[in-house]
Amino acid sequence: MKILCIGRNYQEHIKELKSARPSEPVFFMKPDTSLLTRNRPFYLPDFSNEIHYEAELVLKVCKVGKNIQQKFAATYYDEIGIGIDFTARDLQNKCKDKGLPWLISKGFDNASPIGKFLNKATFADVHNVSFHLEKNGQVVQQASSREMIFSFEEIISYISRFITLKMGDLIYTGTPSGVGPVAIGDRLEAFIEGQKLLGCSVK
Secondary structure: OOEEEEOOHHHHHHHHHHOOOOOOEEEEEEHHHHOOOOOOOEEOOOOOOOEEEEEEEEEEOOOOOOOHHHHHHHHHHHEEEEEEEEEEEHHHHHHHHOOOOHHOOOOOOEEEEEEEEEEEEHHOHHHHOOOEEEEOOOEEEEEEEEHHHHHHHHHOOOHHOOOEEOOEEEOOOOOOOOEEEEEEEEEEEEEOOOOOEEEEEOO
C-alpha cells in the first residue's frame, strides 16, 4: 500500500504559501508508517515547533493500473474519505530554502490521520464533494472538490504514467486554504458533506 499526495491543488492555498501554480500535478509519497487510524490521538513530535494541519479528500484505489487514460480513471477508485496531512512547516521551509527534498516534514510517523471512507456511489457528483475541518469546534478549512486545479481523474491518470497504482493505495488530493498550527489540547474533526468521518486529539 502506497500513500500518494498531491501538492498545490487549490488556488487559495497556493496563495497563502506564496507558491507558484503548477502546470501539471505535483505529487510526493509518504511511508505507510505515517498513517494514523481509528481516530487515535496525534502526539506532537519533539523535532518540530510548527506542526500544521492540512485537511484533504482521499481516494482509495480499487484496482491495478498503469498509464491510465483520463477517461477511464474514474473506474480506478471506489471510495472517498478524508484525512489530515500533518506538516512540520519549520522543517519543510528549511528544506525548501536549501533546495532539498522535504519528505522529513511530511512523512514522519503518524503524520497522516485517515478517517472513514464513503462509497463514491453515495455522491451525486464526485466533482462537487464538499468537506471541511473544524479545530476546537470552529471551521478552519472549507472547500469542494470542484475547486481543485486538477480533478480526481487528472490526478490518477498523471500519477499512473510514472507509478503503477495498486488496490488499497491512498491518494491525498491536496488541501485548500486555511492551514494552520496545532498545539497540545487541540481537537480536529473532519467532515464530508456534513458527516463527521475523522476525529483527532492533539497531545
